[in-house]
Amino acid sequence: MIRFVFLVSIFIVGLFGINLKSFFTYTFDSGKTYDMQKAKDLYFQKKCQTCHGDTGERKISGKALKDMKPEDIKSSLINFTLEGGNSVNMAVHSRNLSHAEIDEIIAYIKGEDFAVELQVKDLLEEEPPQKTKHGIFIK
């Protein structure tokens, strides 16, 4: 019976091309378009700029938001909310953010096409370049 369930799940994953990565990391809707003015307003309304800089360029604890990956920004913001305690500043500021608002803020920081870029990067990563036996990449 267990073997049957296992085989069926492999079949389903194969059939629908379920992206296993999406179970482990945050994914974004690449079809969504963002109103960049609204995204900017949100970033300023929520006072993110007072600590992180007008475009997320200021380095706090060694990292600038601009240099972070979208999925890391999202998981940080969600962690700050759920586990609040580990950053007093951030817990206060991220408490009332919805998932949609988090995505908007990411669009402001990373550019409105961030989700598309992420998807392209994923696709490219899935097929590593061919290597010859001398370790030279064929392009």
Ligand code: HEC
């Ligand atoms: C009062 C200052 C302050 C404000 C306002 C603030 N932050 Fe932060 N933020 C911090 C500090 C300090 C850290 C580092 C937290 C830590 O490591 O304890 C941080 C960390 C973060 C991180 C994680 C960075 C990392 O190194 O992992 C993200 C993402 C983030 N902030 C996003 C935001 C967003 C989005 C807003 C607006 C909703 C915001 N912050 C508002 C002070 C602030």
